[in-house]
Amino acid sequence: MQINPSINGWIDKFLNQYGTAVSDYTTDASFFLSCQKSGLIYGYVVNYHLDSNLDDTKWDNEEKVKVGFLATLFALYKKNKDDDYQMFIEDLFQFYAVISKGNFSFLNMVLPHANSYQKLESIINERLQTNDNIVTKNFTHLVTNSMLYIDILAFEYYLNHNTIELDFFKNLERKCLALIMFSLNVKKHKSEYDIILLKMFENSLRYSKVSKVKSNEIIDVVFEGNRSELESLYLYEIAHMTLLSDGIVYDYEQVFLSDLVLKLSLNKNNQNIDYELVNFINKHKKSLPFYNLNHPVKQFYTNTQDNIAKLVSRNKTRLLKELSESKELVKLLGKSTQNELSFEEKKKVKKQLLDICKSIPSLTIFLLPGGGLLLPILIKFIPQLLPSAFNENLND
Template sequence: MHINPSIPGWIAKFSQQYSEDLQLYTDDLSYFSACQQSGLIYGYVVDYHVSASIDDSHWDTVEKTKVAFLTALFCLYKLRKPTSDFTEFESELILFYTKISKSKFSFLHAILPESHVSQKLESIIDDRIQSNVNVVAKSFSHIVTNAMLFIDVLAFDRFLTNGAIELKFFKEMEQKCMTLILASLQVKKNKTTYDDLLVKLFENSLRYTKSSDELALYNVIVDTIIHDTLLQRMYLLDMAQMALWSDEIQDRDEQIYMNDLISSFNLDDYIQKNDNQLHKFILNYKNNLPFFNTNHPVKHFYNNAQDMISKLIIRNKKRLVKELSESKELVKLLGKSTATELTYEEKKKVKKQLLDICKSVPSLTIFLLPGGSLLLPLLIKFIPQLLPSSFNENLED
């Protein structure tokens, strides 16, 4: 029976064909190791927690992610409630998302009563996986900015354990992830433009935290993580390692940093048993992994975005010069940005005034779309280079 995860009814078909073949795990570590090996955490799915062979040759990345996400949730459910079946799992997962939807999330329509249980779940999963696909990222990098999808699995675990879930949990997990990612990138000696953009792409996948400006102090975050569940601590450690491995190199200082994290998270014994699944996965699939292959998507995004912005500025430079000439403060700040780092307040002013200009130039409204703010630093970079010399002179003044 062929399954197409993009067509309604796929979950019912999948449960009929594979629910009895799903892997059963006896403890949290074996479950998390299997999630690592599946690739769901790393954005490249290669396995589905199923003992039987699955023909996924016709599935795209999103379709593979849907199935991997569903099976990861079901296997977790079976770990917590071994005597339960797939029907009970569906009902409990929908209840979990119903609790979240009380805060008016975009998938509220997916849990209206007239839908069949499996169809409700299909709509929810589709939304959770694709809701972060913004127009900019989709158009120029073809990557799903959904690096933190596994937080849903951790939240479902909390719901199963406590019988309740608060949005505060999601926000705190996002803050912990971003704090560790930023701290890990700071450890790297050779930072690149791609590291900065990597942070922006992660930020763009946040659902509950507005930006890294809201992040807590690193030491405070690390001190709280020790009280998290094993699954949460293992996941956060993997996120930190992912940031370090974005250049495929881990030097001595980075290794010391990771060893300190492992001790701080009280994971020394578990890491030995885990046998470094992240590094194994990278070695096995680095030619396909989004963050490690030769067609690095962050570089792909960056390079394609540069070309696009260059064309936009050239085509609209007369209008841009006119609009910029009417904003003396913006010209002054742009000039300052070429020589020194702007303050936080100055950056906010530049962003606001540039977006106001983009509103008045139809071709530049792309910067107003979801994710468009990722491209503003590139716009700022190209303005002095591509506009007339008189404008450059104004910048120097």
């Protein structure tokens, strides 16, 4: 019986046909290694924790992620609780019912009279749903799908404690964002792509924002509270992926990773976590969007930079007029080319720039969902294209 993950009933079919073939794991380390090999952690699924073959040749990437996500949840359930997939479905549904108390949209979309299988299909669809606006449609799904693993860790917590609070999601997301910032700070040669990538992660999170993690709190946030072994392994993987964004981990970065292993209380030699990430990248380099030569963030940045340059040039007269009426903004933008702005100064720049964009029809792209990600690119061009405005106001 052919499974189509885009048609109602696919969960029931998959578990009926492959439920008994989902692998058994006795340790967190073996489960995590299999998660690495499956690709779910990287948002690109290539296998499904199965002891038998599955024909997925007709599935697209999102359909593979759907099935990989479900199979990973069931493999975790088998390791922690039971191999009865009907009990698994009920417990998984209850898990999402508990976190739905925060009025998240995905449970509002399910059919009120559907069974647990059908409701879970709607929930999984929503968990994988991406932002399709013209600003973010080219890359957001990569980040969103890789952050699905937070649901795996939350389900583990729920199985071990029989309850879960939304703070678990918020805290873990803050840890991931803080660790990405921490890892980027280690890099001696940060590129503009690294900064944009950080913003992509921020844009994909459900419950947290990177602005809530202050620079002097980064280290404390990463290591605060109790962690399961799976969570520690995932945090390490986040750091390793961040450092590998340019395809290379330098010696001084490896020292940072080795220190992180100790701080997270991991036994690196036993888990062999470095090898599996590098091995997965090498094996799937041509297909893995995040690491191949046509890096979506780089493509997005390059293409968008060219488009914004044209927009700014075409609207130069209007921009100059608007900027001449906002000397505070011009001074702050000038200051940003020399020094780091404070949090409050950044908020002023963003607000005043968006106000200007509202008055220029061609720049309304910055008002769309996700458009705030483009503001750093816009800021980059203003000093170059409007030097007189800066010179006049900086000398006031």
